[in-house]
Amino acid sequence: MALLTHWDGEPVQVWARVWRADVVEAHDVIGSTNDRVRELAAAGAGPFSVVLAEEQTAGRGRGGAAWHSPPGSGLWASVLLPFAHGAPPHLPLAVGVAAARAAEHACRGVSVGIKWPNDLQLGERKLGGILCESAHGAVVAGIGLNIRFPPEGLPEEISAHATALESAGSGRVSPGELATRLLHELHVLLPRGASMHPDLHKELEKRDVLLGRPIWTQQAGNGTARGIDPDGALVLERADGERVRVVAGSVRSL
Numbered sequence: 001m002a003l004l005t006h007w008d009g010e011p012v013q014v015w016a017r018v019w020r021a022d023v024v025e026a027h028d029v030i031g032s033t034n035d036r037v038r039e040l041a042a043a044g045a046g047p048f049s050v051v052l053a054e055e056q057t058a059g060r061g062r063g064g065a066a067w068h069s070p071p072g073s074g075l076w077a078s079v080l081l082p083f084a085h086g087a088p089p090h091l092p093l094a095v096g097v098a099a100a101r102a103a104e105h106a107c108r109g110v111s112v113g114i115k116w117p118n119d120l121q122l123g124e125r126k127l128g129g130i131l132c133e134s135a136h137g138a139v140v141a142g143i144g145l146n147i148r149f150p151p152e153g154l155p156e157e158i159s160a161h162a163t164a165l166e167s168a169g170s171g172r173v174s175p176g177e178l179a180t181r182l183l184h185e186l187h188v189l190l191p192r193g194a195s196m197h198p199d200l201h202k203e204l205e206k207r208d209v210l211l212g213r214p215i216w217t218q219q220a221g222n223g224t225a226r227g228i229d230p231d232g233a234l235v236l237e238r239a240d241g242e243r244v245r246v247v248a249g250s251v252r253s254l
Contacts, residue, residue, distance in 0.1 A: 002028050007052055008176035015050075015176070019183040022046030022080075029071070031058035033078035034133055034142040040080065041136040047082035048183065059144065060131065068158060070150040074128075075178050078142045079186060080135070087139045088191045089247065090200075090232025092118045092132045095141045097203055098185035099128060103145060106178040107169035113209035116225075116234045116251060120145070121209050125163035143182065147173050196230045204228050210253065218249030 005012060007026035016024040023045045030036060033051040035058075040049050053076045056069035069076045081087070093114065100112035100120055113121045118130040128145035146164035154162055165173045189200065196204075205211070210225035215236070217223070223236040226243060233245040 021048045023049035026052045029055045037078040037140045038135040049080040052077045073150045075145040081139045083139045090196045092130045094189045095130045101185045102181035105181045107165040110169045114207040122163045122168045214254040217246045
């Protein structure tokens with residue numbers, strides 16, 4: 001494992017200046033970019049510090065699930081976000097919208113959907129995911145976006161459900177352009193209060209891939225997805241018409 005002096009063709013210091021980042025690290029191989037940002041936060045790193053990796057060997061998703069992060073095939077990045085008094089519950093959704101906008105900017109012609117609470121999709125396939133974790137008076141936002149399939153392909157258990165930007169769009173996607181737009185959108189969309197901004201809520205409604213679908217939820221069982229409320233909860237309508245807020249746990253389409 002080694003620190004890189006250059007990433008996507010530019011010195012790391014240049015990316016730090018472009019992204020208005022206190023610290024930027026790029027690694028050839030690392031266990032988890034989220035874990036490294038937590039270490040930087042403990043050492044006093046400032047807001048919007050960024051850790052990137054060409055490959056993660058211990059990347060993880062929500063609930064500790066393994067995240068496949070092969071070399072040179074995606075944007076594997078974590079960003080330190082300033083929430084000294086706790087992050088609002090809709091923060092992962094705001095980060096998801098930032099990542100969706102960045103993907104659409106870097107790869108023209110794609111339309112990215114959001115599957116509550118933290119997945120990004122192209123059609124019915126998973127493009128990426130978001131993992132937000134607390135860290136020393138701040139929040140680490142981990143973002144994984146598949147740019148291209150690795151030459152050896154994907155593990156069998158995920159190949160039927162995953163996609164990548166270059167497979168869905170036209171032309172080569174620049175990780176630097178993708179990351180730059182992501183950092184820009186994070187500055188724009190970072191929540192300023194406990195409730196979601198109405199414009200963000202409207203965008204989520206348009207991107208919500210579960211809306212109107214029959215679903216199973218770990219917290220509340222089966223029903224029909226009726227959108228995302230202003231606090232970031234998934235609204236589930238049961239067969240008897242009762243609506244309940246789902247705030248945690250796994251969700252899948254039926």
